[in-house]
Amino acid sequence: MRVIAPGDFGVVTVGSLHAGTRDNVIGDRAVLELNVRAHSPEIRQKLLASIEQIVRAECPASSSPKEPTFEYHAVFPPTNNDAELTGRVHAALEAALGTEHVETMPPATGSEDFSRIPDAFGVPTASGPGAVPAGAAADCQPPSQVRARHHPTLEMGTSESKAEQTATTRFDIVGLLVFMITGALLSNFAVNMTIGMLIVSQQMLQLARPERFDAWHAGLLTLGFAIAVISCIRIGEKLLQRFGPRKPMMWGAMILGLCALLLMQTQLLVGTYVVLALIAYVLFGLGLAFYAMPSTDAALSNLSPAQSGAGAGIYKMASSLGAAIAAAASLAIFTGVMGSGFTTGWIFEMQGIQSNARVRTAGMLTMGFNLLLTLLALLSVALTVPKGRKEG
Incomplete structure (x- = not known):
């Protein structure tokens, strides 16, 4: 059945059909999604009316118990380019490129909402590719549809641009590989692994x-840690602005090392150890606050804008992996030493109750492992993070 004249343009696309959920169950619902494109509102309205007519007729023919419903979305009227304005652009392009290098394209069927702007303000406009009324004059096409067959600047720059893009891609990959082995990233991984100190010290006290x-x-007992991190994080930012990233990172690693030393003193009486643990937890938060902002700056400052997103993701991954591995590694050492029956009585005399000597020894050795991690972080910062004050 023909509803539009042969010379008029109108397209109906069946883009999606959803009905039923199983092969042996008759579906109670069918959703048909169509796309309609036309060069004039009149043709579009004819197409929509025909679609509704066909669907309404098919429903009773198929014994549908309900009437169909129709929903319209993403509806954009045709773009009517101003003849005078488009003609001036057309003439300007011919003057600049030559008549032989300019070609008028036929009406297009792109879908865009630009047409709502001139309709709202009542101003003459000329848009990029879009639908125009059938029968429009040849010089009333959108200016971006008046294309040049040859553009000297673009043609001459093609091979050079590809070479530059290849070089840039290689540089980005090399830059990211270098970034992944920098001291800032390695120290970040090691520092986040020291979170095992909190976990094991809590376990040790309970056991x-x-x-x-x-x-x-x-x-x-760890409340001071949370308070220190939250209240002192801005201090790390201030230190970064004044001294650059290297010194605050080293100070943060040193503070974490002091925290590990304090938590290693498991040979002391529990009352004394609790006091040291309270101080250590506050120092742990302070050390992380000193380290976090400068470390992020040191890790990402040498990356290009194109690399910064990937770099930030890798940096965050190092933090998350460090924290996750910390729990596994520290707890593995703690439970392994505790189960082996090894004690340090020949080195340190455990004060107070001796029945928990194995637990306290396991805690001491685990804190020693975390102390080595802080030394690794400190060494990587000292060797790889450049000296100097942050510029800007």
Whole structure:
């Protein structure tokens, strides 16, 4: 059935059909999604009316118990380019490129909402590729449809641009590989691994003196850590602005090393150890606050804007992996030493109750492992992060 004249343009595309969920169940619903394109509102309206007519007729023919419903979305009227304005652009292009290098293209069927702007303000406009009314004059096409067959600048620059893009891509890959082995990234991984100190020290207190420490009371001791991180994070930013990234990163690693040393003193009486643990947890938060902002700056400052997104992702991955591996590594050492029965009685005399010597020894050696991690972080910063004050 023909509803539009042969010379008129109109297209109906069946883009999507969804009906039913199983092969042996008759679906209670069918959704048909269509796309309609035309060069004039009149043709479009004819197409829509025909679609509704056909669907309404098919429903009772198929014994549908309900009437069909129609929803319209993403509806954009044709773009009517101003004849005078488009003609002036056409003439300007011919004057600049030569008549032989300019070609008028036929009406296009692109889908865009530009036509709503001139309709709203009532101003003459000329848009890029889009639908125009059938029968429009040849010089009333959008200016971007008046194309040049040859553009000297673009043609001459093609091979050079590809070479530059290839070189840039190679540079980006090399830059990211260098970034992945920099001291900032390695130290970031090591610093985040020291989170195992918090986990193991909490476990050790609960196992060594269960009558005094449950999970709640042991966890309360780490409150100073959270307060220190939140309240001192801006200090790291100020230190970065004044000294650059290297010194604050080294100071942060040193503070974390001091934290590990304090938590290693498991040979002391529990009351004394709790005091040292309270101080160590505050220092842990302070060290991370000193380290975080300068470390991020040192890791990403040498990357190009195109690399910064990937670099930030790799940096965050190092942080997350360090924290995740920390729990596994520190707990593995702690439980392994505790189960082996090894004690340090021949080096350190455990004060107080001796029945928990294995637990305290395991805690001491685990803190020693974390101390080595802080030394690794400190060494990587000292060897790879350049000296100097941050510019800008």
